[in-house]
Amino acid sequence: MIGQQRTKTTTDMRQLRKDAGKWLKDQRLMAGLSQMDLSNILGLKYYTFISQVENGFGRVPSGSMGKWARALGIPPALFARTLLGYYDPDLHRLLFEEEPL
Amino acid sequence: MTVMHFGAARDKMRWKLPQCWHSEEAAELMRLYAVLNRRGVATSYEYGETEGREPQFYLLSADPREDCISCVSRILKAGHSWYVIEDGLGGLLAEGYSLSILVRHARRYWRSLRGHLVAVASFFGELLTRDGFAADSFEIVMTSSLALC
Numbered sequence: 001m002i003g004q005q006r007t008k009t010t011t012d013m014r015q016l017r018k019d020a021g022k023w024l025k026d027q028r029l030m031a032g033l034s035q036m037d038l039s040n041i042l043g044l045k046y047y048t049f050i051s052q053v054e055n056g057f058g059r060v061p062s063g064s065m066g067k068w069a070r071a072l073g074i075p076p077a078l079f080a081r082t083l084l085g086y087y088d089p090d091l092h093r094l095l096f097e098e099e100p101l
Numbered sequence: 102m103t104v105m106h107f108g109a110a111r112d113k114m115r116w117k118l119p120q121c122w123h124s125e126e127a128a129e130l131m132r133l134y135a136v137l138n139r140r141g142v143a144t145s146y147e148y149g150e151t152e153g154r155e156p157q158f159y160l161l162s163a164d165p166r167e168d169c170i171s172c173v174s175r176i177l178k179a180g181h182s183w184y185v186i187e188d189g190l191g192g193l194l195a196e197g198y199s200l201s202i203l204v205r206h207a208r209r210y211w212r213s214l215r216g217h218l219v220a221v222a223s224f225f226g227e228l229l230t231r232d233g234f235a236a237d238s239f240e241i242v243m244t245s246s247l248a249l250c
Binding site: 009012013014017044045046048053058059061 | 149152159165166169176189191
């Protein structure tokens with residue numbers, strides 16, 4: 001219910017971003033890639049951004065989610081939906097979780 | 102008799118602990134943070150490291166949607182320290198071997214310009230056009246500084 005939804009605080013959002021980073025790291029390790037491998041596939045000059053995101057201090061830009069998904073062997077729609085759940089949980093709920101009117 | 106050179110030993114110790122920022126580097130990072138904090142751009146900071154235990158420094162915004170304004174990393178490039186500054190979306194803002202030069206120019210521009218939105222773009226734009234600055238000692242890349250805005 002809308003009245004019960006609370007605005008995400010900075011702490012909440014940072015924790016969610018850390019959770020997203022952990023999920024991304026797990027996916028990368030499952031794909032058998034190092035941070036440098038992934039950055040090479042993504043065409044990044046340095047792997048430092050991969051680390052930044054995995055540590056929860058950055059987000060995968062929506063424009064490159066498809067590239068990340070393919071690099072990690074995850075269907076792009078599933079990848080984007082999962083990350084949206086971390087980055088914008090309210091929007092994710094509206095889009096993907098059915099609620100009674 | 103073995104003569105120990107403490108300076109060299111200290112330098113070796115540093116390389117054994119690449120996950121740590123050196124005290125001089127930490128001081129530079131704090132100077133950068135202080136400027137951004139006074140301007141209300143950054144409200145906190147965090148430390149982290151890469152998979153290879155190379156140190157990172159994150160400047161954070163109070164806005165949870167923005168969160169990381171900029172990330173400073175120290176990596177090894179051809180056996181030497183190399184500093185990389187990126188925004189929160191992976192845009193490479195600047196890189197070079199001297200953190201103090203990076204920070205000094207960043208502080209000057211952030212301090213002198215009125216709004217941080219203008220400051221970020223102007224800082225990196227100006228660096229590109231300064232005579233003798235980007236020539237041999239430094240490499241500045243302005244790929245997406247506007248992403249910060």
